[in-house]
Amino acid sequence: MPSSLTSQEITNLTAQYTYGTWRFQKGWKPLHVVDAEGCYFVDGSGKRYLDFSSQLMCVNLGHKNPAVIEAIEDQARQLPFIGPGYATDVRAELSRLLLEVLPKGLEKFFFTTSGTEANEAAFKIARMVTGKTKIIARYRSYHGSTMGSIAATGDPRRWAMEPAGKIPGVIFAPEVNCYKCPLNHHYPECGIACVEYIEHMIENESDVAAVLVEPVVGTNGVLVPPKEYFPRLRQICDAHRVLLIADEVMSGWGRTGRWFAMDNWDVTPDILTTAKGITSAYVPLGLCATNKAIASYFDDHYFSHGHTYEAHPITLAPAIATINEMKRLKLVDRAATLGPYLERKLIDLKFHHRSIGEVRGLGLFWAVELVKNQTTKEPFNTYADKVSGAPLLVDKVAAEMMKNGVFLQAWVSHFIIAPPLIITKEEIDAGIQALDAALKIADEAVPQ
Numbered sequence: 001m002p003s004s005l006t007s008q009e010i011t012n013l014t015a016q017y018t019y020g021t022w023r024f025q026k027g028w029k030p031l032h033v034v035d036a037e038g039c040y041f042v043d044g045s046g047k048r049y050l051d052f053s054s055q056l057m058c059v060n061l062g063h064k065n066p067a068v069i070e071a072i073e074d075q076a077r078q079l080p081f082i083g084p085g086y087a088t089d090v091r092a093e094l095s096r097l098l099l100e101v102l103p104k105g106l107e108k109f110f111f112t113t114s115g116t117e118a119n120e121a122a123f124k125i126a127r128m129v130t131g132k133t134k135i136i137a138r139y140r141s142y143h144g145s146t147m148g149s150i151a152a153t154g155d156p157r158r159w160a161m162e163p164a165g166k167i168p169g170v171i172f173a174p175e176v177n178c179y180k181c182p183l184n185h186h187y188p189e190c191g192i193a194c195v196e197y198i199e200h201m202i203e204n205e206s207d208v209a210a211v212l213v214e215p216v217v218g219t220n221g222v223l224v225p226p227k228e229y230f231p232r233l234r235q236i237c238d239a240h241r242v243l244l245i246a247d248e249v250m251s252g253w254g255r256t257g258r259w260f261a262m263d264n265w266d267v268t269p270d271i272l273t274t275a276k277g278i279t280s281a282y283v284p285l286g287l288c289a290t291n292k293a294i295a296s297y298f299d300d301h302y303f304s305h306g307h308t309y310e311a312h313p314i315t316l317a318p319a320i321a322t323i324n325e326m327k328r329l330k331l332v333d334r335a336a337t338l339g340p341y342l343e344r345k346l347i348d349l350k351f352h353h354r355s356i357g358e359v360r361g362l363g364l365f366w367a368v369e370l371v372k373n374q375t376t377k378e379p380f381n382t383y384a385d386k387v388s389g390a391p392l393l394v395d396k397v398a399a400e401m402m403k404n405g406v407f408l409q410a411w412v413s414h415f416i417i418a419p420p421l422i423i424t425k426e427e428i429d430a431g432i433q434a435l436d437a438a439l440k441i442a443d444e445a446v447p448q
């Protein structure tokens with residue numbers, strides 16, 4: 001419903017009365033957005049922006065897909081709500097479709113209304129089934145904002161909750177990061193020491209219930225593991241009877257050129273969590289999918305978990321439409337095909353900019369990492385800068401791009417390029433051109 005207020009008034013009221021997430025509140029001037037369609041959104045003055053990160057890496061189908069909107073409308077008219085204890089058409093139909101697209105073997109589903117809650121469900125399920133407590137997560141990771149999921153988050157969004165934030169039972173392993181290895185090793189001579197170290201942790205801890213990973217780390221830098229990593233992690237988990245939880249909240253739904261990132265290595269986790277792209281983010285929905293062994297445990301044990309909004313019909317209907325639209329438009333193949341095109345453009349960009357340390361990714365999921373020095377790989381900003389409110393170079397570059405009509409998500413010292421999967425080559429070219437121009441700011445900041 002259009003407002004009678006001016007854009008300035010709407011921005012001011014939003015900032016005065018509502019919290020801006022993950023930021024200092026002073027100085028927050030949220031852009032007033034009035035419309036969005038395809039790969040673009042529009043502000044209150046009518047200016048259009050190319051959405052080069054699908055907002056929070058979630059609008060995979062692009063904005064305002066008519067089939068998804070129609071599914072929401074139809075469901076609202078048909079059955080807007082019924083409690084989670086009932087069977088519904090949409091719950092049955094979505095389950096059938098999930099069996100088709102998820103890694104084989106994931107056969108029982110718990111629906112939530114966010115990625116955070118999907119991970120909370122996964123932790124509780126892992127602990128109930130194994131009778132064990134500890135979750136091994138990794139430092140460069142984000143798993144959600146509530147007490148359990150933030151405790152399992154390796155990145156600085158956890159720090160404000162310390163010391164109580166690290167609930168008993170979460171321990172951190174080194175991440176897989178072949179550009180800046182936390183163990184100071186080099187692939188492939190390293191023998192994937194970062195995954196072997198997880199086995200060392202399991203052997204030297206007791207009571208490990210699960211290992212939790214983002215198959216391709218998202219916000220923390222689109223870290224793609226080498227091909228041996230997940231087959232070996234699967235072996236380690238099996239050998240020690242530890243569950244493998246894949247957090248595909250961001251990496252799922254075609255983003256990497258496969259339905260789910262784990263498909264790139266043909267490894268099936270015991271539990272897969274996801275959200276975001278499941279409805280192209282039009283409606284809040286999360287999913288915790290478990291294998292048959294876990295499912296059958298609860299045949300004779302109390303499933304001690306639930307929400308009022310679990311399997312909410314209005315959240316499930318658009319997920320059905322999203323999967324059908326992804327199939328109709330062949331978006332998974334499209335991400336796989338456009339990936340090498342985007343990669344070539346980014347490699348070319350790196351060649352021309354001394355502020356770029358590395359470009360890396362898969363499908364339509366890429367990071368551009370900025371450095372002060374390409375040899376030492378010293379970043380312009382650190383996690384500590386982020387939480388202390390220091391000005392970040394990536395924010396300056398992103399602001400320049402916004403001026404030029406392109407939205408790009410920035411985090412600490414890198415950008416995340418993750419456009420809607422419907423993007424065209426011409427639109428990719430336009431986004432890259434804007435980044436190319438804005439990177440002048442970063443190049444000038446490189447010490448001589």
Ligand SMILES: Cc1ncc(COP(=O)(O)O)c(C=O)c1O
Binds near residue numbers: 114119249250
């Ligand atoms: C990998 C990952 N896990 C979990 C979450 C939390 O999801 P939500 O914001 O829907 O609670 C996010 C959000 O960005 C994420 O990227």
